[in-house]
Amino acid sequence: MSVLTGLGRPSRLRTGLGFAGGALLLFAVAPAVLDDFRLNLLAKYLCLAMVAVGIGLAWGRGGLLTLGQGVFFGLGGYAMAMHLKLADAGPGQMPDFMQLYGQLDELPWWWKPFENPAFALAATVLLPMAVAFVLGWVVFRRRVRGAYFAILSQALAAAMVIFLVGQQGTTGGTNGLTDIQGFFGYDLADPVNKETVYFVVAACLLVLLAIVRQLMQSRYGELLVAVRDAEERVRFLGYDPAKVKLTAYVVAAGMAGLAGALFVPAVGIISPALIGVVPSIEFVIGVAVGGRATLLGPIAGAVAVAWAKTALSERFPGTWTYLQGALFVVVVAFLPGGLATIFAWLRGRRATPRVSTVVDGPAARPVEEGVPS
Amino acid sequence: MLRSRGRLLAYSAILVAAVALSACGSKTGENKSGAGVTADTAGDTVKVGLLNSLSGTMAISEVTVRDSIKLAIEEINASGGVLGKKLDPISEDGASDWPTFAEKASKLIKEDRVAAVFGCWTSASRKAVKPVFEANKALLFYPVQYEGLEQSPYIFYTGATTNQQIIPGLDYLKSQGKKTIYLVGSDYVFPRTANKEIKAYAAANGMTVLGEDYAPLGSTEFGTIVNKVKAAKADAVFNTLNGDSNVAFFKEYKSAGLTAAAMPVVSVSIAEEEVKSIGTQYLAGQLTAWNYYQTTPGDANAKFVKAYKAKYGADKPTSDPMEAAYVSVYLWKAMVEKAGSFDVEKVKAASDGITFDAPEGKVTVDGATQHIYKTARIGKIGDDGLITEVWNSGSPVKPDPYLKGYPWAAGLS
Numbered sequence: 001m002s003v004l005t006g007l008g009r010p011s012r013l014r015t016g017l018g019f020a021g022g023a024l025l026l027f028a029v030a031p032a033v034l035d036d037f038r039l040n041l042l043a044k045y046l047c048l049a050m051v052a053v054g055i056g057l058a059w060g061r062g063g064l065l066t067l068g069q070g071v072f073f074g075l076g077g078y079a080m081a082m083h084l085k086l087a088d089a090g091p092g093q094m095p096d097f098m099q100l101y102g103q104l105d106e107l108p109w110w111w112k113p114f115e116n117p118a119f120a121l122a123a124t125v126l127l128p129m130a131v132a133f134v135l136g137w138v139v140f141r142r143r144v145r146g147a148y149f150a151i152l153s154q155a156l157a158a159a160m161v162i163f164l165v166g167q168q169g170t171t172g173g174t175n176g177l178t179d180i181q182g183f184f185g186y187d188l189a190d191p192v193n194k195e196t197v198y199f200v201v202a203a204c205l206l207v208l209l210a211i212v213r214q215l216m217q218s219r220y221g222e223l224l225v226a227v228r229d230a231e232e233r234v235r236f237l238g239y240d241p242a243k244v245k246l247t248a249y250v251v252a253a254g255m256a257g258l259a260g261a262l263f264v265p266a267v268g269i270i271s272p273a274l275i276g277v278v279p280s281i282e283f284v285i286g287v288a289v290g291g292r293a294t295l296l297g298p299i300a301g302a303v304a305v306a307w308a309k310t311a312l313s314e315r316f317p318g319t320w321t322y323l324q325g326a327l328f329v330v331v332v333a334f335l336p337g338g339l340a341t342i343f344a345w346l347r348g349r350r351a352t353p354r355v356s357t358v359v360d361g362p363a364a365r366p367v368e369e370g371v372p373s
Numbered sequence: 374m375l376r377s378r379g380r381l382l383a384y385s386a387i388l389v390a391a392v393a394l395s396a397c398g399s400k401t402g403e404n405k406s407g408a409g410v411t412a413d414t415a416g417d418t419v420k421v422g423l424l425n426s427l428s429g430t431m432a433i434s435e436v437t438v439r440d441s442i443k444l445a446i447e448e449i450n451a452s453g454g455v456l457g458k459k460l461d462p463i464s465e466d467g468a469s470d471w472p473t474f475a476e477k478a479s480k481l482i483k484e485d486r487v488a489a490v491f492g493c494w495t496s497a498s499r500k501a502v503k504p505v506f507e508a509n510k511a512l513l514f515y516p517v518q519y520e521g522l523e524q525s526p527y528i529f530y531t532g533a534t535t536n537q538q539i540i541p542g543l544d545y546l547k548s549q550g551k552k553t554i555y556l557v558g559s560d561y562v563f564p565r566t567a568n569k570e571i572k573a574y575a576a577a578n579g580m581t582v583l584g585e586d587y588a589p590l591g592s593t594e595f596g597t598i599v600n601k602v603k604a605a606k607a608d609a610v611f612n613t614l615n616g617d618s619n620v621a622f623f624k625e626y627k628s629a630g631l632t633a634a635a636m637p638v639v640s641v642s643i644a645e646e647e648v649k650s651i652g653t654q655y656l657a658g659q660l661t662a663w664n665y666y667q668t669t670p671g672d673a674n675a676k677f678v679k680a681y682k683a684k685y686g687a688d689k690p691t692s693d694p695m696e697a698a699y700v701s702v703y704l705w706k707a708m709v710e711k712a713g714s715f716d717v718e719k720v721k722a723a724s725d726g727i728t729f730d731a732p733e734g735k736v737t738v739d740g741a742t743q744h745i746y747k748t749a750r751i752g753k754i755g756d757d758g759l760i761t762e763v764w765n766s767g768s769p770v771k772p773d774p775y776l777k778g779y780p781w782a783a784g785l786s
Binding site: 044101168318321 | 399400427428464471473475477480484495500501503504508587590
């Protein structure tokens with residue numbers, strides 16, 4: 001949506017209609033059209049879209065190439081999964097995998113608080129935010145930028161995977177946490193409850209969207225774009241770019257954490273394979289395909305990429321990876337601004353020529369500020 | 374009129390409230406009403422699912438399993454199908470990614486309504502799909518040797534469990550007078566669990582474990598580990614490395630001057646297919662523990678090897694997991710025919726005592742554990758890349774996934 005790239009405020013009416021339309025689509029159309037299995041898949045896609053919304057803010061608006069969002073996704077996911085495993089096991093009991101691999105006599109102290117649902121729920125969002133805050137504080141203060149920041153965030157994802165795999169007895173190792181029966185007392189094998197999980201995911205996505213829209217429209221949003229495009233100038237104007245970037249990074253981390261937490265009941269598993277270097281890059285690819293600087297682009301991209309993966313692999317189980325690769329190449333080569341540019345292009349053909357503002361504007365221009373000067 | 378921000382919050386609040394109100398499904402612990410998805414067996418054909426990694430790091434191994442499942446299905450169709458119905462294989466790609474396995478398993482069961490699913494390789498993928506099969510009351514046939522300590526009511530395990538592969542391997546080393554061993558493995562569930570069992574065995578059988586090292590899956594850096602192995606001067610090495618890592622490990626092993634004669638390596642994840650890709654010059658003389666080799670004698674195996682090579686090429690070797698996958702389709706067929714129905718519960722009830730004259734020899738389904746009786750075989754890798762048997766258990770070994778028959782394993786599960 002080019003109008004949301006900060007070039008002009010859309011009318012309240014249009015925003016309201018947009019949200020109402022989105023809600024209608026997610027809450028009425030999708031459940032009516034899709035069967036249980038497909039609706040459940042959509043819930044998974046929407047979880048990935050929640051991560052994408054955060055990346056859209058941090059990378060699209062803030063220029064922070066976060067190649068390690070899997071870490072925050074994983075922190076949220078493991079916090080939620082561990083609570084559900086402990087709830088499944090019952091009070092005072094150990095989860096099945098700890099008995100099997102850990103041969104521990106009692107729950108390790110760092111998992112103890114996760115028996116409490118309120119603590120676990122809060123941790124799914126606050127824990128990733130806290131980690132992002134500490135990391136961001138150190139990194140942005142020292143003016144680490146661009147490729148260095150990307151490499152650092154990626155290293156964090158790799159380190160987290162190695163840690164989880166090594167701690168098989170307490171984290172489930174490569175298996176991750178799986179075989180989750182209930183979600184706060186509701187049986188996840190029941191399709192009705194699975195549908196409810198979908199509604200929770202869809203509602204959370206809309207809430208996150210509203211939050212990001214507010215941030216983008218606010219003075220802070222302007223400042224974030226300014227930091228992305230000319231950090232030094234913003235500094236001379238008396239602002240602290242580190243704080244501006246830190247905020248976007250922490251918010252994006254919280255969103256990834258919430259996404260990970262909801263991914264667990266939706267999909268039923270969290271494992272190192274979902275949070276390492278490759279999935280972290282895949283999050284970013286989804287955002288790039290959709291259009292990173294727009295509000296809806298990251299969501300469209302994340303859902304489109306995940307949907308294409310499912311659809312192609314079902315149709316062409318042997319060759320789908322090539323087709324998926326070809327799709328990325330086509331999008332990057334012909335739609336550098338992402339799928340969002342298609343909408344702008346279509347609108348441009350119908351009405352005012354707005355295309356140029358999107359294709360050439362700050363939104364779609366590669367962010368080069370990371371090159372150390 | 375509300376301001377834009379206020380209105381958004383109001384919308385959000387309504388949405389969340391609507392969601393909270395719509396939660397009315399069954400609680401955990403209530404009697405599960407969902408009886409699972411029934412397979413679609415009304416037509417002339419019956420769909421069966423093939424769930425293997427066709428892309429990613431595991432593809433090299435799992436594609437061969439998919440191929441041998443397809444071979445079995447073709448043979449069964451050529452001889453009239455199952456209960457008069459032809460089998461229609463639906464292949465899905467698990468992509469070497471555990472959550473994808475769960476997604477595809479769900480798709481095969483709910484969308485395609487298959488009568489049974491054959492596949493999975495790594496323990497992690499099996500653990501990921503296990504709840505899917507259990508929640509939907511659908512059947513999985515799992516064809517690969519694994520670490521034991523599992524018994525799902527909806528999985529049939531046609532590969533070896535620990536007491537049919539690893540323990541015979543240790544027994545063999547013991548009978549050869551090996552007193553000290555060194556454990557090398559990939560860092561994931563199978564090696565870590567297997568090594569736990571090996572250490573318990575060693576403690577009870579007067580063997581000493583001199584060291585235990587893990588390398589990340591896919592790691593090719595073995596200088597340090599091999600130096601430690603060399604310095605330890607163990608009598609033998611027990612190797613649970615998986616995939617590419619074996620290439621680097623055995624190259625390093627050879628260049629460090631270690632030989633099969635002085636310090637043999639017993640591997641449990643290297644079959645004919647892997648020997649081909651690692652290179653026989655590094656492996657000749659080393660030991661493996663399996664239940665089947667391409668060289669296993671018998672008419673059933675001669676027929677299987679011939680059919681496989683005719684379909685996929687003369688240079689393609691057959692291996693233990695491929696054979697176990699091939700056997701699993703025939704076992705399912707026999708169960709269905711005995712039950713006279715494709716119904717999962719009836720098939721399960723009919724499973725006990727089903728036998729099949731498999732390439733590895735006669736196998737029998739143990740209904741209680743849903744594992745099968747298999748003959749353990751220790752083999753030596755030859756210069757031609759084939760593995761020849763040096764010892765076997767004589768008769769099929771009763772599966773004991775929880776090692777209940779071994780006093781030393783009491784603390785393991």
